[in-house]
Amino acid sequence: MPWRSTLLLAVFVVVGSGFASRGQPDRESLDALGRTLLLAGSALLLLRHRHPVPVVFGVAAATLAYVAAGYAHGPVFLTVAVGCYAAIVHGHRYAAWGALASLWLGNLLIGHWLYPHLPPDGDTAAAWGREIPVAAFVVAILAASELVGVRREQWAQQRAERAAAEKRRADEERLRIARELHDVLAHSISVINVQAGVGLALLDSDPEQARTALTAIRTASKEALGEVRQVLAALRAPGEAPRAPAPGLDRLPELVEQARSAGLTVETRSEGEPVPLPPGTGLAAFRIVQEALTNVVRHSGSRTARVVLAYAPGRLELRIDDEGPATVIAAGADGSGHGLAGMRERAAALGGTIEAGARPDGGFRVRAVLPFRPKETP
Incomplete structure (x- = not known):
């Protein structure tokens, strides 16, 4: 009051x-x-x-x-x-x-x-002349009140827009972190799950191979913990520069090695002249390949996958294929799963596209087109 x-x-x-x-x-x-x-x-x-x-x-x-x-x-x-x-x-x-x-x-x-x-x-x-200042006073009250009222409405609208923008940024940040955690954990846990099965199966008959599987589990879990710590550190200290660079296609050999330890043979091929990618594009490309290989490990009957990196002026095309059979692909591979939804969000954030589905000759294909602006070299 x-x-x-x-x-x-x-x-x-x-x-x-x-x-x-x-x-x-x-x-x-x-x-x-x-x-x-x-x-x-x-x-x-x-x-x-x-x-x-x-x-x-x-x-x-x-x-x-x-x-x-x-x-x-x-x-x-x-x-x-x-x-x-x-x-x-x-x-x-x-x-x-x-x-x-x-x-x-x-x-x-x-x-x-x-x-x-x-x-x-x-x-x-x-006197009638006295009514002129009275009318002027009335008009002045209305004009001043209207002006202040309009300004207050504008301030309220600006506050609402700022609050909505902050909420949108917070939602986008939560989505980004959830996407990062999903991609890191889904891939690493899939590798760990496969290697744990191998280790259990060979524990008595081939202890050396079981030891190799356990070593792969330790390596995958260590890398996953490191990436999870990096994501959580960015969450706890927003705005600070990350202590480690974001992963990019330079770490593609690590993905290939992890897939190989899970029993998957990955063939990689590059088309066009490779160029340095901006960090955001490199991270998106890495995560898309990682998620696609994870889906092959988890859902496909194939033990072979092919990764093609096609460079063109201003864009990068990724193609990840496996031999299938497509009927073995689990539910969610049509685009309703979290992994493929995360791929689409990453591509859309860069203005790109994702296509995922069964190939006419059997198997499954993930195709991503990521536009980018080439990094300027000093």
């Missing part, structure tokens, strides 16, 4: 009206009734934020009663200005206009037609 500002306004209006009364001896002296009307109008302003419409009409009525009682004009009209401002900034401009119009018309009636029947005795009709 804005009681401090209302109290200050009430004191100013009462004291100022007292001075105005002494300066206008032809009007009624400010007595108890006049002070009561002044305080009533000011007291109504305590509710101007909760009930702006009744307040603006109530203040206008109290002010009109004050004028009709023949008291001197003065700062009493400030209460009307505050009431109109509160109504407009709360979205009730028509109520403010109506209250001001009622006050102005009432003032016209009192000053030009009803004055013989109202105090003070012997009062004469008001």
Whole structure:
């Protein structure tokens, strides 16, 4: 409740009206009734934020009663200005206009037609020229209130837009982190799962091969933990430079080796003239190949995959194929799974595309086109 500002306004209006009364001896002296009307109008302003419409009409009525009682004009009209401002900034401009119009018309009636029947005795009709500053005052109140109301609406809209942008950035960051964690963990856990199966199967018959599988599990888990720590470190300290560079296609041999340890043979081929990729494009390409190979390990009956990197001016095309059979591909390979959804999000963030589906001759293909701007060499 804005009681401090209302109290200050009430004191100013009462004291100022007292001075105005002494300066206008032809009007009624400010007595108890006049002070009561002044305080009533000011007291109504305590509710101007909760009930702006009744307040603006109530203040206008109290002010009109004050004028009709023949008291001197003065700062009493400030209460009307505050009431109109509160109504407009709360979205009730028509109520403010109506209250001001009622006050102005009432003032016209009192000053030009009803004055013989109202105090003070012997009062004469008001000069029509006096209505010009009154009208100007009304227009000024409306204009100032509208201006402030519009500015407040603009500020509220800007705050809402900033809040929406911050929420959007937070959502995008959560999605990015979830995508990174999915890609890291899905690939590493798939390798670990395959190697654990091999180790269990060969534990008694071929301990040396089982040891090799356990070594591969340790290597895959160590790399996964390192990447998870990097992602979580970026989450805990947003805005700081990462301690380790983001993975790119320079780490493709590591993916091939991990796939080989899971029993998958990967053939790689490069077409066109390789060029350095921006970090974002390199990371997206690495994760797309990683997820595609993970899907082959987890869902395909094939033990062979082919990765083609086709460089063209301003774009990189990735093709990851396996022999299938396509009927063995698990549900979600049609694009409804989280992995392929993450691929599409990565490609879309760069303005690229992803196509994934069964090949006409059997098997499965993931094809990604990633546009990029070549890195400038110093």
